[in-house]
Amino acid sequence: MFVLGVDPGLSRCGYGVVEQIPGSGTRRTRTEAVALGVIRTDPEAPHAARLATQMHEMQALIAEFRPSVVAVERVFFQVNARTAIGVAQVAGLAMAAADAAGLEVAEYTPTQVKQAVAGWGGADKDQMQRMVGELLALPGPPEPADAADAAAVALCHLSQAPWASP
Amino acid sequence: MFVLGVDPGLSRCGYGVVEQIPGSGTRRTRTEAVALGVIRTDPEAPHAARLATQMHEMQALIAEFRPSVVAVERVFFQVNARTAIGVAQVAGLAMAAADAAGLEVAEYTPTQVKQAVAGWGGADKDQMQRMVGELLALPGPPEPADAADAAAVALCHLSQAPWASP
Numbered sequence: 001m002f003v004l005g006v007d008p009g010l011s012r013c014g015y016g017v018v019e020q021i022p023g024s025g026t027r028r029t030r031t032e033a034v035a036l037g038v039i040r041t042d043p044e045a046p047h048a049a050r051l052a053t054q055m056h057e058m059q060a061l062i063a064e065f066r067p068s069v070v071a072v073e074r075v076f077f078q079v080n081a082r083t084a085i086g087v088a089q090v091a092g093l094a095m096a097a098a099d100a101a102g103l104e105v106a107e108y109t110p111t112q113v114k115q116a117v118a119g120w121g122g123a124d125k126d127q128m129q130r131m132v133g134e135l136l137a138l139p140g141p142p143e144p145a146d147a148a149d150a151a152a153v154a155l156c157h158l159s160q161a162p163w164a165s166p
Numbered sequence: 167m168f169v170l171g172v173d174p175g176l177s178r179c180g181y182g183v184v185e186q187i188p189g190s191g192t193r194r195t196r197t198e199a200v201a202l203g204v205i206r207t208d209p210e211a212p213h214a215a216r217l218a219t220q221m222h223e224m225q226a227l228i229a230e231f232r233p234s235v236v237a238v239e240r241v242f243f244q245v246n247a248r249t250a251i252g253v254a255q256v257a258g259l260a261m262a263a264a265d266a267a268g269l270e271v272a273e274y275t276p277t278q279v280k281q282a283v284a285g286w287g288g289a290d291k292d293q294m295q296r297m298v299g300e301l302l303a304l305p306g307p308p309e310p311a312d313a314a315d316a317a318a319v320a321l322c323h324l325s326q327a328p329w330a331s332p
Contacts, residue, residue: 048264048265052263055266088254088255088258089257090258092259096217096218096221099215099217100218105213
């Protein structure tokens with residue numbers, strides 16, 4: 001089962017495709033990173049063009065990796081309203097693209113993601129990156145941070161979905 | 167020249183396709199309503215499905231009417247943050263769909279729309295609906311209100327774009 005985690009943002013949208021591999025015999029179920037990255041858009045480009053780029057790239061990721069689920073970090077209204085609008089819009093594009101492709105869509109709050117991955121809702125960026133690296137058996141904390149955040153959302157979904165385990 | 171005006175909203179997204187018909191001889195340039203309506207989504211449906219419906223319907227409107235421009239009312243952070251997120255997301259979908267179709271995209275604030283259509287930024291809903299009806303030579307104020315608001319955004323764009331006149 002593939003889960004595409006999304007950490008939405010207009011300038012930088014993190015994505016992480018995580019595969020859950022069922023265990024058998026003495027082997028435990030494990031998770032592997034299939035693709036981690038960031039979709040960037042040029043802050044100098046028109047707003048609509050940046051949104052169209054994010055939509056196009058999200059559709060391309062869905063077409064390439066065919067995840068079962070797209071898990072998106074839920075948007076909250078932040079101090080910087082201008083940034084929050086872009087975040088909300090990219091989250092909306094990801095969810096619309098996922099639903100249009102017939103995929104399940106799940107949203108998780110930042111606190112839910114932190115609790116699921118690091119064990120407590122107050123975990124900081126460094127702790128989260130380290131835990132994502134460990135859970136995905138990577139040689140070190142994944143870079144860049146937005147990709148690690150997106151992978152954390154995917155891991156959060158897998159941890160909340162026990163029906164996905166064998 | 168066709169302009170598609172959009173008054174974004176998740177439950178109800180108003181749209182208004184307005185055509186500007188250049189004058190000739192003694193005939194003045196005039197504007198006509200080509201299509202006015204509302205894209206509705208079921209508040210009981212999952213959020214992602216509602217976004218996908220809005221995206222799909224917006225793409226269908228663009229394909230049907232082939233506007234040159236999509237003019238969208240600019241989103242502000244409102245008292246109701248939950249509503250504002252949906253509004254921002256639908257505005258984002260409309261802009262992404264327009265840019266992906268190669269169209270020009272313009273955003274106008276509610277005050278700009280009111281000033282352009284009713285002559286002052288403090289115009290109320292009734293005044294706006296009446297003015298939209300007059301500018302489009304309709305037999306009465308257009309219904310529903312969301313469609314009138316969307317047509318007002320299209321009219322605002324035409325008023326700001328003198329290069330579009332002959």
